[in-house]
Amino acid sequence: MAQAPTPVTQWGIPQAGPFRWTRPATWPREALALAGYWTASRMVMVGMLRSGKAEQAIEVHRTYYGWYEVLSTGTFPVDDVTWQYPPGAALAMLAPGLLPFLTYLQAFAVLMLVTDAVTQAALIRVSLRRNGGYHRGRSTAGAWMWALALPLLLGLPYGRYDLPVTALAMAALLLLPSRPRIGGVVAGIGAMVKVWPALALLGAPRGRGTRQAWTAMGVSALVLLAVLAVLFDNTFGFLTAQQGRGVEIESLGGTVLQVARLFGWPGEVEQHYGSLEFLGPHVHRIAKASLLLTAAAFGWLLLWRWRARRWSPATPYDAALTAVLLFTVTSRVISPQYLIWLIGLAAVCLTVRGSSQRPVAVLILLAVAVTTVDYPLFFDAMISGGWRPTVVILVRNGLLLTASLWSAGRLWRASVSTVPVLREARQPRRGPIRAA
Known part of the structure; x- marks a missing residue:
């Protein structure tokens, strides 16, 4: 009697049992490839930061550790103009103290590495069934986006606290469909750490679940703010901290001034409010124009939400990426670490096959690569000016x-137009695929 063929997964390996995280032998081949690449690339990133010579390591040593010492006394930095963050950022600065057997830099890097690993695992988890196949309509492209794009920024992601902020926003989005309240709580915590994760819930479909998520986000943010106000002095100083900001050299407005310098504009670059900004004629007007563009972007997002009629599983993810892109581009500051936000949100979009943002993710990947040319390779030249750094920042922006x-x-x-940009995503092919 002929023996029935052994069932195989969509990756062509025997379906010996359920997909278990604790048993790598049950992982599909793509999960193994992702894990292998992630391990190798992250060892390189940690090595860059661990050398202690990179600017990111110096920033952690000097700035973050200085804030840690002040926050440990029960007060937010009062006279430090570089502290411009919501009070929840104190949690990120104090967290390395949970590992007292390590130096501050080592503990900070370990926490960033763990955050990165958990985020990578979550992206794989939402894309694969327990038996090693696909969730219906899901894709591992998001997991690959996160694995491949983050190392392009070299050691930067492990030397800034934007990684856990991005992870919170991603978690809020991924939890939104099944656990809207928990997703809202996570988004509220993220908003108190760095404001922008509040945009993650902008594209949630109309209905009871969205009301629950938005309410949970507001309540969790207020509760965290109240707790921090009790534990620390000068908690609300962040409300006026951004008033003196100018035009940072890597921003869209800064690009205009970079070009103007080539044609004789007499402005200068100086350290101002924690970043390198342009000072000189017409800078104030460009800063105002940036704020007006941000207001216009917010108005467009409100119009989109009012006019939107079609929601797919990808719409909340796509709307979050669009919102953060618009606010990033119109900001008076575009620091290299802001690209971590875009990588994370693009990765979440790519977990859904029907996402409208798949080609946009390719542009973001290119922008990340050019950002590394900008910083650290051309950053000193950009301060001094010249056509080469100007071309680099023109391309990136x-x-x-x-x-x-x-x-x-x-x-x-x-979601609005009468003719959708995408047809319905085809369902993944069913049945086994023979091993090559």
């Missing part, structure tokens, strides 16, 4: 501007 406009257009056509 041109990619970000194109990505933001394309993202908004595709989101609008997918």
Whole structure:
């Protein structure tokens, strides 16, 4: 009697049992490939930071550890103009103290590495069934986006606290469909750490679940703020900290001034409010224009939400990426670590096959690569000025501007326009696939 063929997964390996995280032998081949690449690339990233010579390591040593010492006394930095963050950022600065057997830099890097690993595992988990196949309509492209794009920033992700902030926003989005209240709580915590994760819930579909998520986000943010106000002095100083900000050299407005310098504009670059900013004629006008563009972007997002009629599983993710792209591009400051936000949100979008943002993610990947050319390779030259650094920042910001406009257009056509930008995503092929 002929023996029935052994069932295989969509990756062509025998279906010996359920997919278990604790048993690598049951992992599908793509999960193994992701784990292998993640391990190798993250060892390189940790090595860059551990050398202690990178600017990111110096920043952790000097700035973050200085804030840690002040926060440990029960007060927020009062006279430090570089502290411009919501009070929840204190949690990120104090967290390395939970590992007293390590130096502050070592503990900070370990926590960033763990955050990265948990985020990578979550992206794999939402894409694969327990038996090693696909969730219906899901894709591992998001997991690959996170694995591949983050190392392009070299050691930067482990030398800034934007990684856990991004992880909170990603978690809020991934929890939103099944656990809206918990997703709202996570988004509220993220908003108290660095404001922008509040945008993660902007594209949630109308209904009871969205009301629950938004309410949970507001309540959790207020509760955390109240707790920090009790534990620390000068908790609300962040409300006025951004008033003196100017035009940072890597921002969209800064790019205009970089070009103007080539044609004789007499402004200078100086350390101002924690970043390198342009000082000189017309800078104030460009800063005002940036604020007006941010207000216009917010108005467009409100119009989109009012006009949106079609929601797919990808719409909340796509709307979050569009919103953060628009606010990033119109900001008076575009620091290299802001690209971590875009990598994370693009990765969440790519977990859904029907996302309208798949080509936008490619532009973001290119912008990340050019950002590394900008910082650290051309950063000193950008301070001094010249055509080479100007071309680099023009390309990077041109990619970000194109990505933001394309993202908004595709989101609008997918959810508002009478002719959707995408057809319904094809369902994944059923049945076993023979091993090659």
